[in-house]
Structure formats: C-alpha cells, structure tokens
Amino acid sequence: MQTDTTTGAAITFDAVGKTFPKKGGGNVMALEGISLSVEPGTITGIIGRSGAGKSTLLRMVNGLEKPTSGQVVVAGRDVGAAGAAGLRDIRREVGMIFQHFNLLSSRTVAENVALPLEIAGTPTPEIRARVDDLIARVGLEAFRNRYPSELSGGQKQRVGVARALATRPKVLLSDEATSALDPETTQTVLKLLADINRDLGLTILLITHEMAVVRDIASHVAVIEGGRIVEEGATYDVFTAPRHPTTKSFLSSVTGVTMPNFIARQLVETRPEGPAQEVLRITFVGEKATEPLLARMGTEMGIHVNILAGAVEEIGPRPFGNLLISVDADRADAARAFLGQHEQRTEVLGYVR
Known part of the structure; x- marks a missing residue:
C-alpha cells in the first residue's frame, strides 16, 4: 500500500499504538499515541528506560511488530498494511544492527556480511565486490576470514554494521548497538555511524538508554516514557532546555x-x-x-x-x-x-x- 508522504520524512509514526495480550486475559499497553517524523539524512535518538517501549517502536519500522492503531510509514510505504512481498521490499531498504551482534558463528566475517545479499539472490560477482567494499569501509580487511569467536566486541559490531549496509538501505536502525561495549569502543562505533551518515546520506534511527550516545551522535532526540513520547526536538535544544522530568533525569548523568x-x-x-x-x-x-x-x-x-x-x-x-x-x-x-x-x-x- 502506497501512502502519500507530503512531509518527505524517511520514517513517520502517525498516532501509533501497540497493545499485547496479557496473561489471564485483557491487554497491556506498550505504546500509545506516538507521532514522530524522522527526516531524511538525520540521526535521531529514541531514549528511554527499560520497558518504556522504545524497542517495540523500533521493531515496527521493519515490520517485526505491527501497530494496533495508527500508521508507520517508511519511504512512502505503510509497513503495517504491507503484505509479504511488500515487507521484503521494505526490509531491503531498512538495515538493522543489534546489541548482541547476532552474527552466525559458523560463518567468517566476509560470509556474515554476504548473507543478506545471498538471501536477496544477488549474483556472486556482485556479492564479492560489495562485501569487499563494506569490509574496507568498516576497517576489517585483515579480519575478513576470521570467525566471530576470534573478534573483539567492537570488531563484531563493525561486522554487524557492514552486514546492515549490504543491501544499500535508505534507513539504518540501531538497537542499543553500543550498550554491550566499553566506552572507548563505543566512541569508535559511534564515529563509524556518523561517517556512514555523512558519506552515504543514510537516515539513522537509534534507540538507547544512554544520553551520552545521543549527545555524541544524534541531531534529533525523542524521549519515551510509559509508551508515550514526552519530549522531542533538536538534540541541542532538548539538552539546553529540557522540560520533562524524565529528560532532566537522563541529562543529569552526562552534564x-x-x-x-x-x-x-x-x-x-x-x-x-x-x-x-x-x-x-x-x-x-x-x-x-x-x-x-x-x-x-x-x-x-x-x-x-x-x-x-x-x-x-x-x-x-x-x-x-x-x-x-x-x-x-x-x-x-x-x-x-x-x-x-x-x-x-x-x-x-x-x-x-
């Protein structure tokens, strides 16, 4: 289903709600009334405590969750209304990197990066050229034939970034991608994401519970609490004039x-x-x-x-x-x-x- 996106936003959440069935009957509300536009080429951080609803929100962008109400529109497509073929098309345009890397232990670095291209049926010569380019971009040429067990946490996450870029997505999702890393490695990965955003014009939507990550990389931020967005705006504006108590609490850890x-x-x-x-x-x-x-x-x-x-x-x-x-x-x-x-x-x- 095509949706008119006159705002030109890369991702639009329009009055999105999500409930899950509760044990013993009834429903529990995970998200309520979420409206947010993520502009093309920006890095937007969604920050919230555990259980605030940020992971559920992120999973709606690539159709891993469907909204109970409202719309999630990605590159002009209504994700919740998309059928199987439509979801496959959307997911080619949405890359994702994970907190715990999600690499296949039986595959080398190069083979892990190649996996999305193999699934998409890309010809072998094209796969080889694309994998070479991505491994060079993330600085892992010397590790292309290593297995995940032979890599550090930061190196594994670089493989995850390269794999997420394999299908040339327009949007990159980051699910707590640095929370399992030490501070120095975190800065290295954040710099890599910033370089990708600058060089490729990629729209990045990241979720985190660390305000320092938002400060260091995001141009825009939305604060989520209890399934609702309680504050949003340009990162500089939110940092310098926070209005909501949740935002002020997060900021106290970095200011x-x-x-x-x-x-x-x-x-x-x-x-x-x-x-x-x-x-x-x-x-x-x-x-x-x-x-x-x-x-x-x-x-x-x-x-x-x-x-x-x-x-x-x-x-x-x-x-x-x-x-x-x-x-x-x-x-x-x-x-x-x-x-x-x-x-x-x-x-x-x-x-x-």
Missing part, C-alpha cells in the same frame, strides 16, 4: 549537574525566613557558553557565587555549560537579571538556609 546530596537534603521550595541562599541552575548556551560571566558578575556587581556542580559540554560543534550555583537570596533577582541580559537561562531550584 555533571546532579544535585549534591547535602544540598538536596536541605532544599525547600519557598524562601525561609532569615538569611538564605537561592539555588539556581544556569544553562550557558551559544557563543557565551565559555565566557567568565560569573567572575564578571562578582567583579561588576559584587555578587558572590557558590558553585555546587557543573560542566561544559559540546553537542556537535556547539558548546553549552550547565551549572548549579547558590547566591544570597537578597541578591538573587539581580543575579538572574544579569545572566538574562547576557542571554543565559536560569531556573530557580529552591532555597537553603
């Missing part, structure tokens, strides 16, 4: 702005009587993210700042900083005004004596 326990235990919502400190979160964005604004505020206005936690990060080429500070409550209005004049965002978190 260095977790509230210190000794402050959290004392924090109250309303200003107490007598001397008090106002606790602020400052988000430094844009060109001024690395300027010494707090030092200037102390010098020019005599407002002294106690820094509680913070870090300067980078999303793509753009820096941003996150700081938790406390200032004398009597001078807090002036401090927030000063920072606002310099285009920085502030949020009052509470007060401590």
Whole structure:
C-alpha cells in the first residue's frame, strides 16, 4: 500500500499504538499515541528506560511488530498494511544492527556480511565486490576470514554494521548497538555511524538508554516514557532546555549537574525566613557558553557565587555549560537579571538556609 508522504520524512509514526495480550486475559499497553517524523539524512535518538517501549517502536519500522492503531510509514510505504512481498521490499531498504551482534558463528566475517545479499539472490560477482567494499569501509580487511569467536566486541559490531549496509538501505536502525561495549569502543562505533551518515546520506534511527550516545551522535532526540513520547526536538535544544522530568533525569548523568546530596537534603521550595541562599541552575548556551560571566558578575556587581556542580559540554560543534550555583537570596533577582541580559537561562531550584 502506497501512502502519500507530503512531509518527505524517511520514517513517520502517525498516532501509533501497540497493545499485547496479557496473561489471564485483557491487554497491556506498550505504546500509545506516538507521532514522530524522522527526516531524511538525520540521526535521531529514541531514549528511554527499560520497558518504556522504545524497542517495540523500533521493531515496527521493519515490520517485526505491527501497530494496533495508527500508521508507520517508511519511504512512502505503510509497513503495517504491507503484505509479504511488500515487507521484503521494505526490509531491503531498512538495515538493522543489534546489541548482541547476532552474527552466525559458523560463518567468517566476509560470509556474515554476504548473507543478506545471498538471501536477496544477488549474483556472486556482485556479492564479492560489495562485501569487499563494506569490509574496507568498516576497517576489517585483515579480519575478513576470521570467525566471530576470534573478534573483539567492537570488531563484531563493525561486522554487524557492514552486514546492515549490504543491501544499500535508505534507513539504518540501531538497537542499543553500543550498550554491550566499553566506552572507548563505543566512541569508535559511534564515529563509524556518523561517517556512514555523512558519506552515504543514510537516515539513522537509534534507540538507547544512554544520553551520552545521543549527545555524541544524534541531531534529533525523542524521549519515551510509559509508551508515550514526552519530549522531542533538536538534540541541542532538548539538552539546553529540557522540560520533562524524565529528560532532566537522563541529562543529569552526562552534564555533571546532579544535585549534591547535602544540598538536596536541605532544599525547600519557598524562601525561609532569615538569611538564605537561592539555588539556581544556569544553562550557558551559544557563543557565551565559555565566557567568565560569573567572575564578571562578582567583579561588576559584587555578587558572590557558590558553585555546587557543573560542566561544559559540546553537542556537535556547539558548546553549552550547565551549572548549579547558590547566591544570597537578597541578591538573587539581580543575579538572574544579569545572566538574562547576557542571554543565559536560569531556573530557580529552591532555597537553603
């Protein structure tokens, strides 16, 4: 079934819902009212905790799951309405890499990469040329005749990436592809995916529970909680101005702005009587993210700042900083005004004596 996709999105989720039968009768809701457009050539991260519904959402893109309601449209085709032949066509355009690699232990690196082409009935000379090209792209020329048991985790995932690219897909799905890897290997695989996105113009949809992965590679992000998307947008915008508590919780793991326990235990919502400190979160964005604004505020206005936690990060080429500070409550209005004049965002978190 062809569907009109006037938005030009590579993947469209339109009011998608999914329920599963429950033991003892009835249904359990996995997804509800999911609407999301993934634009061609972007890298979009879907982040959520275990059980949030992100894997179910990803599996709908290649028809491994069908929506109970709504539509999933990939490259102009309604996946849920596709018959067997239509699904085969869709799956040729959708590659997938997995958390645990899913390589065949009895096949060499080259033979694992060749498998999707063999299934598609590609002539042998074409298979050989395509496999050579893909193995070179992922940097495994010296390992083409090795078996999976002879490879490191990172090398196995590179084989998985090469195999996912074998049929020249338009969309690449990543199912927690780095969560089984150490941090250094994770960065290597993420760089490979970024290079593929840039060189081939491939649309990448990845699911993860690690905000650092989203920060390092994704241009767009959607946060899923309890089967619903609770926040979405450009990664930089979501990181610098998170709205939903789930997003803020995820961000605390990568921005260095977790509230210190000794402050959290004392924090109250309303200003107490007598001397008090106002606790602020400052988000430094844009060109001024690395300027010494707090030092200037102390010098020019005599407002002294106690820094509680913070870090300067980078999303793509753009820096941003996150700081938790406390200032004398009597001078807090002036401090927030000063920072606002310099285009920085502030949020009052509470007060401590």
